[in-house]
Amino acid sequence: MEIIKAIDILSDPESDMIYATKEIDDSHIMGMEALGKQIPKKALNQRIKNEELIGSCPTCKLLWDVGNWERYCSNCGQKLDWSK
């Protein structure tokens, strides 16, 4: 199953699982956030520092620098896309 399909199912308001209890609701939100981080996002504010391409994690919102040797943000786990 593709990640985007799983997110669609988890976020479907017609699902009788959602809102059944606060714990289930919280679990759906946590699952959607974790799956969402598996979809690569481009690093923001890309720039050269000490001859290395770095940027800011798009999920940590500019609070965390990442380097182009990293496939995932080491702070939040966001999958990174360094393609041009």
Ligand SMILES: [Zn+2]
């Ligand atoms: Zn991050």
